[in-house]
Every structure is written in C-alpha cells, then in structure tokens.
Amino acid sequence: MPVPILTAHDATGHIHLIIGSNPLASARCTKSIECGAKAILIAPPEAQLHYSLVKKVDDGQVEWRKKTFVDEDLQTLGRQEVDHVVDAVFVTLGGKVHLSAHISMLCRKLRIPVNVTDSPNLCTFALLSTHSDGPLQIGITTSGKGCKLASRIRRELAATLPPNLGAAIERLGGMRRRIFEEDHRQYDLADAGGDNSDDDAPAQKASFNRLVRDSDHDAAKTRRMRWLSQICEYWPLRRLASISDAEIETILQSYNSSSTVVQSPLGLRSDISTSSSVSHKPLIILAGSGPGSPHLLTVATHRAIQIADVILADKLVPSPVLDLIPRRTPVHIARKFPGNADAAQQELLEMGLEALQKGLTVLRLKQGDPYVYGRGGEEYIFFREHGYIPMVLPGITSSLAAPLFAAIPPTHRNVSDQILICTGTGRKGAAPAPPPYVKSQTVVFLMALHRLSSLVESLIGVTPSDTPPISSPNPFPWPKATPCAVIERASCPDQRVIRSSLAQVVSAVEEEGSRPPGLLVVGWSCDVLKSTGGATWLMEDGFRGFEELFTDDNKIRELLRDT
Numbered sequence: 001m002p003v004p005i006l007t008a009h010d011a012t013g014h015i016h017l018i019i020g021s022n023p024l025a026s027a028r029c030t031k032s033i034e035c036g037a038k039a040i041l042i043a044p045p046e047a048q049l050h051y052s053l054v055k056k057v058d059d060g061q062v063e064w065r066k067k068t069f070v071d072e073d074l075q076t077l078g079r080q081e082v083d084h085v086v087d088a089v090f091v092t093l094g095g096k097v098h099l100s101a102h103i104s105m106l107c108r109k110l111r112i113p114v115n116v117t118d119s120p121n122l123c124t125f126a127l128l129s130t131h132s133d134g135p136l137q138i139g140i141t142t143s144g145k146g147c148k149l150a151s152r153i154r155r156e157l158a159a160t161l162p163p164n165l166g167a168a169i170e171r172l173g174g175m176r177r178r179i180f181e182e183d184h185r186q187y188d189l190a191d192a193g194g195d196n197s198d199d200d201a202p203a204q205k206a207s208f209n210r211l212v213r214d215s216d217h218d219a220a221k222t223r224r225m226r227w228l229s230q231i232c233e234y235w236p237l238r239r240l241a242s243i244s245d246a247e248i249e250t251i252l253q254s255y256n257s258s259s260t261v262v263q264s265p266l267g268l269r270s271d272i273s274t275s276s277s278v279s280h281k282p283l284i285i286l287a288g289s290g291p292g293s294p295h296l297l298t299v300a301t302h303r304a305i306q307i308a309d310v311i312l313a314d315k316l317v318p319s320p321v322l323d324l325i326p327r328r329t330p331v332h333i334a335r336k337f338p339g340n341a342d343a344a345q346q347e348l349l350e351m352g353l354e355a356l357q358k359g360l361t362v363l364r365l366k367q368g369d370p371y372v373y374g375r376g377g378e379e380y381i382f383f384r385e386h387g388y389i390p391m392v393l394p395g396i397t398s399s400l401a402a403p404l405f406a407a408i409p410p411t412h413r414n415v416s417d418q419i420l421i422c423t424g425t426g427r428k429g430a431a432p433a434p435p436p437y438v439k440s441q442t443v444v445f446l447m448a449l450h451r452l453s454s455l456v457e458s459l460i461g462v463t464p465s466d467t468p469p470i471s472s473p474n475p476f477p478w479p480k481a482t483p484c485a486v487i488e489r490a491s492c493p494d495q496r497v498i499r500s501s502l503a504q505v506v507s508a509v510e511e512e513g514s515r516p517p518g519l520l521v522v523g524w525s526c527d528v529l530k531s532t533g534g535a536t537w538l539m540e541d542g543f544r545g546f547e548e549l550f551t552d553d554n555k556i557r558e559l560l561r562d563t
Contacts, residue, residue, distance in 0.1 A: 004143060006128070011087065012036035015078045018062075019069055019103065020092030021047040024117055028090040029053065029062045031127065037087070040077055042069050069099065071106055088113045088125075095119025120144030131158040134166030135173065162241035172232065172240070175248050179224045227335065233516070235333060236319035282356040284383050286376050288369040288395015291402060293491035294320045295546050300393045301365075308363035310355045312348045314374075316367040316517045318492055345375065349382050356388050364390075367517070369397040373423055373446050397421075399444045402490035403521050405545060406497045407529040410442040416525040417441075424448020424455050424520070434458040436476030442523035449486065449518045453506045459522070460502055478502055483526040488518035495543035499532050508537035 016032040018025050021043040032039040033056075041057070043049065045066035049057070056062040065077075078086040089107050091100045095118055104122040107114035116122035120143070128139030129150040140154040232240070285304045290296035305311070305324055311331045313322060325331055332351060335344045348364070355362045370376030370392055383390050399421045403410050410419045418441040425447045426432045431454060435443055448455050461477030480503035488496045496515050500508045502522065532538045 004126070004141070006139060006141070008137065009035075013079070014038070014087035015040060017042060017073065017077060017086045017089045018092065019043070019090065019099075020117075021049045021053065022092055023050045023052070025090075025092040026050045026053040026056065028092060028115075029056055032088075032090075033061055039063070040065060040086075042067065042073060044068050069103065074106060074110060074112060085110065086112060089115070091116040091122075093117070095122055129154040131155075132166075133161075135169050136166040162238040165237060165241040168241045168243050171243060171245065171248055172228070176225070176228055179228060183224065230315065231333075234315040236322045238319070238323060239331070239333070280359075280361065282359050282388060283361045284352060284356055284388050284390045285361070285363045285393060286366070286370045286379055286390045287363060287393035288366050288374065288397070289317050289321045290396040291368060291398035291405075291490045292318045292321075292495075293546065294324060295550065296396050296401070296491060297321065297324075298393060298395065301395065304363050304393060305365070307361060309360035310352075311363045311365055312352055313365040314367050317365055318367075318489070320492070321365075349379065352383070353386055353388075356383070356386075366395070367398070369395045372397040372399060372421065398490050398517075398519060399446055402487040402519055403442075403444065403485075403525075405490050405495060405543060406485055406487045406521070406540075408442075408485060408521055408526050409528055410444070410521075410523075410525055412525050412528045415440070415528055416523055419444070421446065422448075424451060431455075431458065434474045436474065437478040437482075438476075439524065442521065442525045445520040445522070448520050449488075449509065449514060449516065452486075452509055452520065455520070456502055456506055478522070482522060483524060483531065484520060484522040485526050486518055486520055488515040490519075491543060491545070493543055494541075497540040498537055499526065499530065499540070500537035501532075504536050508539075512539055 011032070012035070014037040016028075016037045016039050018028045018032070018039055019042045021041075025041065025043075029039040029041060030052075039056075039062045041053070041062050041064045043064065043066070049064075053062065057064045065073075074086055074089070076084050078084045089103060089112055091103050091114065093100050093116075095101070095116055100116050100119060101122060104114050104116055104119075106112075108124065113125045114123060115125055115127065120126070123144075126141055126144060128141045130140075131138040131154055138154065138157060140150045140157070142150045285308070287301040287304050288298075289301060290298075302324065306326065308329060311325055311329055313331060313333050315334045317333075322331065322333075332348070334348055352362045352364060364370075364379060366374045366376065368374060370379075371394075376392065380390050380392065400410070400419075409416075411417060418438065420435055420441055420443045422435060422443060422445050423432060424445045431451070434455070435441075437459075445455065458474055459478040460480055461473045480501065482502045484500060484502055484505050486496075486498040486500075486505065486509055488498075494515070496512075498505070498508050498512060505520075
C-alpha cells in the first residue's frame with residue numbers, strides 16, 4: 001500500500017463545503033474555521049442541525065445554504081480567483097449513502113479534495129488527529145485503520161512534550177528571522193547559514209558538522225545561524241522549552257560576527273555561590289555517559305548526576321540522559337560548533353574552575369568515555385594544575401558499543417583479529433594520516449563524518465582535497481569494495497545504520513543526510529552478520545534493543561533510584 005503524503009496546508013480564505021447536519025458536520029465546520037477557511041454548510045431547510053452548528057450559524061461563523069446538494073455547487077460556491085470552484089468538500093453523510101459516492105466521484109473529476117466520513121475509499125485526503133501548541137502541530141493518522149487509536153497515540157505523544165514548547169518555537173523562530181535579517185543586512189548574504197526551513201527535511205545535511213577554519217571568512221559570517229542550528233539539533237527539548245528572551249539576547253550578543261568566545265555563560269546561573277548547605281570539599285568529576293541510551297549509564301555516573309551542584313555537559317550528551325538531571329541543578333551545555341571547539345572548551349574549563357573555587361561539586365559530563373577522544377586527559381591536567389584532582393568515571397565508548405548495536409562484531413574468527421580506533425579529525429581540523437589496509441583489521445573512525453569524502457579518498461589511495469599538496473597517497477590503499485557502515489545515534493530510539501562500501505558510502509550519506517553524532521566502521525567484519533546483499537547501500541532506521549528488558553520508559557529510572 002502506498003504511503004500517503006502528509007502536508008500542512010494553508011487554507012486561509014478558502015471555501016470549504018460541508019454537507020450534512022450532524023455533530024460531525026459541526027466538527028468539520030470548526031476545523032475549517034480554525035484554519036482560516038470559510039465554511040459553507042449545505043443541508044435542507046427542514047434538517048435538524050446539531051445545537052453547536054446552530055450556534056455557529058447564528059454567530060455568523062458558518063453560512064448555511066438551506067437546500068439539498070446539486071452538482072453545480074462544486075463550481076459555483078467557490079472563490080472568484082479560482083473560477084468559483086470550491087477548495088475542499090467534507091461529506092458527513094456516511095459512505096453507505098449514494099449521494100456520498102456521487103459527490104466523491106465528481107470531486108475526483110474536478111480535482112477537488114474530498115473527505116467522506118467512515119469511507120476511506122471515497123476520500124482523497126484524511127484529517128489527522130492533531131496536537132496544536134502555537135506554531136507546533138503534530139498530526140497522527142492510522143490511514144483509516146483505527147481512528148480511536150490515532151487519538152490515543154496523539155494524546156500519549158503530546159504528554160511526553162515539555163510545557164511551553166510552542167512558545168519556545170515562536171521565540172526561536174523570531175531569533176532565526178532576526179539573525180537572518182541582521183547578518184543579511186551586514187554581509188548581503190543570499191542565505192544566512194544555509195539553514196533549511198523545510199519541516200520535512202529527513203536529516204541534517206551531510207555538511208552539518210563541517211569544520212569551519214579561521215580562514216573561512218564566509219562561514220564565520222554565519223556563525224550565529226550555525227549556532228542556532230546546533231542548539232536546535234542537540235539541546236534537550238526540556239531545555240529548549242525553557243529558553244527565555246534574555247537567553248536569546250545573550251546568544252545574539254555573544255555569538256556576533258566578530259567573536260568566537262562567549263562572554264557570559266548560558267544555562268549556568270551567574271549567582272551560584274557557596275551556600276550554608278555546602279559543607280563538602282570541592283570536587284570535580286569527569287564522567288562518561290556512554291553512547292546515548294540512559295540504560296547504558298554506569299551506576300556511578302548516575303549517582304554523580306544526582307549529587308552534582310553544577311553540571312557541564314557536552315552538546316552530544318542526548319536528551320534522555322540530561323533528563324535524569326534534577327531540576328534544581330544548573331546545567332551548561334557546551335556551545336561547540338565546528339570552528340569554535342577550542343573557545344567553547346576553554347569556557348567549560350573556566351566555568352568548572354570558578355564553581356570549584358566556590359566549594360561546589362562539578363560534574364563534567366561527556367558522551368562515551370572521557371579518555372577515548374573525549375579530551376579527558378587534557379581536562380584532568382588542567383584541574384590538577386589548579387589544585388583539584390579529578391575523579392574519573394568510565395563510560396561505554398561508542399567506538400565499541402555502536403558496532404554491537406549495528407550487528408557488527410569488530411572481531412570475528414577468520415575475518416578480523418584487530419580493532420583500530422581512530423579520529424577522523426586531528427587538532428585544529430588537520431586530517432590525520434590514513435591507516436594502511438590490513439584485511440584482518442576493523443577500523444572505527446570517530447569524529448569523521450563531517451569530512452567523510454576526503455577520509456574515504458585517503459583510504460582508497462587518492463590524495464584528499466582537504467589536505468596540503470605535499471601529502472602523499474596512502475601507500476597501502478583499501479579496496480573500494482571494502483564494506484563499511486555509518487552508525488548514527490547508537491543505542492538511541494532514532495539510531496540509524498547505513499551499510500555500504502567505500503566506493504558508495506559518500507553518495508549514500510549525501511543522499512540520506514546526516515543524523516549526528518555518528519561514526520564510521522570499515523572492514524570485512526561489517527559483512528559477517530548483515531550485508532547489503534548486493535545493493536549499493538541499505539539504511540536501517542530505529543533501535544528497540546532494550547524493549548524486552550525495560551517494559552516502559554520509566555523502568556530505568558526506577559532501577560537507578562533503587563541502587
């Protein structure tokens with residue numbers, strides 16, 4: 001069965017024809033009025049209108065044509081600018097009435113959208129069960145298979161959303177317009193930041209986390225729009241919903257076109273001070289939060305989350321983990337985006353030091369493991385030099401967990417007896433030397449997807465376009481047919497795996513888009529349990545690996561509280 005296309009339709013000023021006089025006709029009139037359309041009701045003069053319909057007619061919200069339907073109504077009651085053809089028809093008589101089928105047939109011939117109650121076969125469109133909160137609208141449909149179930153799904157989804165999310169979206173939209181107007185006025189930009197405003201974009205562009213070097217002046221001009229895109233992608237919804245006008249102003253002023261360093265912290269209250277209740281010695285904790293799912297937190301890290309006075313989190317720490325943080329605890333999420341990592345890192349260190357000097361317990365919460373490409377060693381040295389010895393708590397590194405969740409055993413007898421974990425991006429964005437091809441080796445590249453094309457070029461023996469001319473090709477190139485996999489948001493419900501080969505993986509990611517954070521696994525172990533089966537690439541979306549262990553979303557919290 002083909003999947004119907006879901007659209008948000010602007011019906012302002014349109015003419016909607018509603019045929020019938022029952023309570024459902026009243027509901028259809030209400031829906032038309034809410035979307036800005038004019039509702040015309042067609043029902044005989046002797047019809048017994050539902051009391052809610054009578055009120056709408058008396059209030060002038062609905063025009064009642066006291067007559068039976070005739071075919072000419074479809075082409076005479078509409079707007080003048082469309083030759084009086086009506087814009088949509090709602091038939092509430094039911095599918096068993098002959099007139100319903102007749103109207104449906106006429107509408108299809110005239111290409112007028114038509115909806116017939118309880119008759120999916122007579123409809124060219126269906127109304128969704130919707131949740132509305134200002135500019136935010138969420139629609140659920142079961143394609144006519146279970147209308148009551150659609151309503152329940154909508155209610156339960158809406159219940160998971162933080163309050164005031166619609167108002168926050170309105171603020172962020174105003175912020176986006178302001179950034180575009182100010183940056184466009186200053187730099188005459190055709191597209192401030194290249195930010196895609198289409199809601200149906202399936203993922204971020206493959207260049208979403210592309211490195212911005214100091215010499216890239218055009219990208220520097222759009223740093224504020226890039227930052228807005230980053231917080232919309234990485235901040236927890238609860239944090240976004242609580243954003244204030246003052247915080248928006250802070251972002252606009254801090255990330256101006258000529259500055260890379262933020263002057264004042266966002267999310268960490270400036271009034272934090274040593275209170276009478278703080279009697280313990282200052283403590284800095286460097287902790288890994290694992291690959292993404294809160295199910296994979298260590299008990300020690302969860303305990304640290306509960307006792308910390310201040311939490312400084314990487315932007316890649318996912319929302320379900322951040323949701324475990326008590327509401328009383330100030331949280332600062334790293335304001336890192338490509339080209340600003342060093343400045344944002346220094347900001348975190350200084351904020352942590354300031355809190356320690358006030359006698360607080362500071363948790364530096366990282367994704368994965370602190371010492372596996374997490375700059376944990378650098379932070380340990382920084383705090384030690386200032387007189388504070390960090391407590392370091394391990395986390396499950398995504399370099400080993402992500403392949404597992406993608407059904408890729410990095411070691412497998414007679415296939416792979418070595419694992420190599422590499423970074424795809426060196427210091428200040430430099431491209432590291434590619435590892436030589438070893439058939440019995442599985443290589444995991446972290447922080448590599450933003451420069452996937454040049455990384456693949458370096459592996460297969462082509463001098464990458466983003467390296468200096470003096471660089472020489474890989475002396476031991478990888479075969480283009482080597483299987484590989486891009487694994488994004490490992491262990492999270494929206495995990496995605498793209499299986500391909502070195503010859504096609506770049507095209508696959510450019511076609512499917514990016515869903516950071518992610519990593520690349522290369523080696524023949526990628527084909528041991530699953531393969532592309534001869535296809536250019538295969539995409540697997542979603543992860544439900546913990547459903548048999550935890551029957552509801554709150555189970556993990558209950559277990560952690562009991563520890």
